[in-house]
Amino acid sequence: MMISMKLPIYLDYSATTPVDARVAEAMMECLTVDGNYGNPASRSHSFGWGAEKAVEDARKNVAALINANPKEIIWTSGATESDNLAIKGAAHFYQKNGKHIITCKTEHKAVLDTCRQLEREGFEVTYLAPRSSGLIDLNDLRAAIRDDTILMSIMHVNNEIGVIQDIKAIGEIAREHKIVFHVDAAQSPGKAEIDLQDMNIDLMSLSAHKVYGPKGIGALYVRRKPRVRIEAQIHGGGHERGMRSGTLATHQIVGMGEAFRIAKEEMAEDNERILMLRNRLLNGLKEIDEIYINGDLEQRIPGNLNISFNFIEGESLIMALKDIAVSSGSACTSASLEPSYVLRALGRDDELAHSSIRFTIGRFTTAEEIDYATQLIQSAVVKLRDLSPLWEMHKEGIDLKTVEWAAH
Amino acid sequence: MAYSDKVLDHYENPRNVGSFDKDDRSVGTGMVGAPACGDVMKLQIKIDDGGVIEDAKFKTYGCGSAIASSSLLTEWVKGKTLEQASEIKNTDIAEELALPPVKIHCSVLAEDAIRAAIDDFKSKAEGKAVQEKIA
Numbered sequence: 001m002m003i004s005m006k007l008p009i010y011l012d013y014s015a016t017t018p019v020d021a022r023v024a025e026a027m028m029e030c031l032t033v034d035g036n037y038g039n040p041a042s043r044s045h046s047f048g049w050g051a052e053k054a055v056e057d058a059r060k061n062v063a064a065l066i067n068a069n070p071k072e073i074i075w076t077s078g079a080t081e082s083d084n085l086a087i088k089g090a091a092h093f094y095q096k097n098g099k100h101i102i103t104c105k106t107e108h109k110a111v112l113d114t115c116r117q118l119e120r121e122g123f124e125v126t127y128l129a130p131r132s133s134g135l136i137d138l139n140d141l142r143a144a145i146r147d148d149t150i151l152m153s154i155m156h157v158n159n160e161i162g163v164i165q166d167i168k169a170i171g172e173i174a175r176e177h178k179i180v181f182h183v184d185a186a187q188s189p190g191k192a193e194i195d196l197q198d199m200n201i202d203l204m205s206l207s208a209h210k211v212y213g214p215k216g217i218g219a220l221y222v223r224r225k226p227r228v229r230i231e232a233q234i235h236g237g238g239h240e241r242g243m244r245s246g247t248l249a250t251h252q253i254v255g256m257g258e259a260f261r262i263a264k265e266e267m268a269e270d271n272e273r274i275l276m277l278r279n280r281l282l283n284g285l286k287e288i289d290e291i292y293i294n295g296d297l298e299q300r301i302p303g304n305l306n307i308s309f310n311f312i313e314g315e316s317l318i319m320a321l322k323d324i325a326v327s328s329g330s331a332c333t334s335a336s337l338e339p340s341y342v343l344r345a346l347g348r349d350d351e352l353a354h355s356s357i358r359f360t361i362g363r364f365t366t367a368e369e370i371d372y373a374t375q376l377i378q379s380a381v382v383k384l385r386d387l388s389p390l391w392e393m394h395k396e397g398i399d400l401k402t403v404e405w406a407a408h
Numbered sequence: 409m410a411y412s413d414k415v416l417d418h419y420e421n422p423r424n425v426g427s428f429d430k431d432d433r434s435v436g437t438g439m440v441g442a443p444a445c446g447d448v449m450k451l452q453i454k455i456d457d458g459g460v461i462e463d464a465k466f467k468t469y470g471c472g473s474a475i476a477s478s479s480l481l482t483e484w485v486k487g488k489t490l491e492q493a494s495e496i497k498n499t500d501i502a503e504e505l506a507l508p509p510v511k512i513h514c515s516v517l518a519e520d521a522i523r524a525a526i527d528d529f530k531s532k533a534e535g536k537a538v539q540e541k542i543a
Contacts, residue, residue: 313446315471319411319419330446330471339446351443387425387475389450389467390443405442406524 013362058257079186082205089230098148161295162304171200190263213259217252275302284374320380418476436529
């Protein structure tokens with residue numbers, strides 16, 4: 001087979017994305033001696049004014065994609081910092097009203113670990129279990145609300161399974177109970193619609209590098225009407241209206257602004273093409289026996305496909321797929337040696353969690369790449385199942401659940 | 409995971425993949441591990457009348473180093489007596505394959521597998537002896 005494409009094929013767009021060439025170009029204009037390198041906080045000369053204008057233009061672009069006011073955008077180092085600032089900042093500010101927080105078991109670690117820290121400080125946290133689709137049951141959410149609940153933190157798009165939570169409906173519940181609502185939207189810009197004029201969301205974490213912008217820059221949306229207050233976590237020169245001190249990284253901010261501008265412009269077109277590619281991959285893999293799609297397939301971003309290949313361990317599958325770059329929920333690919341906590345929260349058996357692969361498709365993926373990947377996966381599955389004692393037993397009609405394993 | 413060339417070789421070209429009839433009296437079968445833990449090894453040895461392992465086969469569900477550990481083991485046990493085979497240590501396997509520290513448990517599993525296969529063969533042989541006595 002003639003291969004004209006570059007190997008390995010990148011199918012891990014939810015981990016990070018390459019910077020769009022247009023974004024890189026805009027960033028480079030803010031670095032060198034001929035460029036816009038001033039400190040945006042410098043008020044006494046044109047270098048500062050020029051940099052400040054670039055930062056404010058970027059702020060407008062970020063705000064425009066989520067239909068917010070630019071004044072509601074606070075620059076941070078990324079979504080992890082935004083999650084920390086939002087959750088700790090709101091919890092600390094509103095703790096006089098109560099000490100209860102609601103979140104979900106499938107949140108990103110940046111939210112879960114921040115909540116754990118607040119538990120150590122004396123807050124109480126309810127971790128909702130989602131339905132097997134990965135979506136939260138709104139009745140469970142309502143039932144978890146207490147008189148002393150001050151904050152809810154629910155992600156928009158899940159990083160592992162790509163499902164989209166109904167944040168508009170959750171926002172209505174939060175507003176009804178006067179609870180501050182934070183949304184981790186690191187994975188959503190350019191993929192799932194966000195309209196903050198229409199959604200009762202108080203705080204929203206954003207990231208640049210998931211949407212073809214640079215790593216190391218993100219933002220926190222902080223609602224002004226009705227006003228939401230947070231306590232700063234980083235103190236210093238009082239930048240970003242005192243909520244996040246530190247010299248603004250002009251080139252990073254300009255990169256994020258350009259990435260969000262392009263996302264707004266090309267979102268519809270990108271998503272249509274990416275959905276077509278995902279369905280092409282899914283149709284190719286559907287022929288394989290004993291596969292399970294993790295998470296709701298309908299209420300999901302176009303680029304995500306998370307599949308468990310039963311009777312095959314994820315890391316060995318990734319080794320066989322060395323020409324494609326993907327990630328796995330297998331324990332063996334994680335530092336902790338624990339299988340994916342997200343898949344476990346959906347009620348998936350450990351063995352299916354060990355067997356899962358996340359394929360994420362993006363702006364630069366081609367149909368040729370998808371076809372190549374499909375063939376590769378099909379033959380790898382055959383090879384590894386020939387090697388699998390579990391597959392052999394399954395074929396013999398043995399129910400693996402009835403076997404007494406010598407666990408170690 | 410950065411694996412050694414030896415692990416990659418065994419993973420790419422696994423030796424002695426397959427199964428023997430587990431009811432055959434000259435065959436010992438060891439199945440260790442659990443699907444929930446992410447690895448299951450099935451190791452089978454075929455023993456000749458002189459008590460020497462004449463052939464070995466394996467199937468493994470698990471990561472690359474689990475597959476490599478069991479593949480290597482089938483090569484090592486061939487031609488060995490049961491006593492010699494039972495002396496194979498997990499550290500020998502880990503050293504030969506240069507397993508990273510987080511993968512040492514794969515070599516432990518391989519050692520468990522050969523012990524289990526030997527025990528299975530012996531218990532079958534004892535069963536046979538008992539039956540012959542009764543007859």
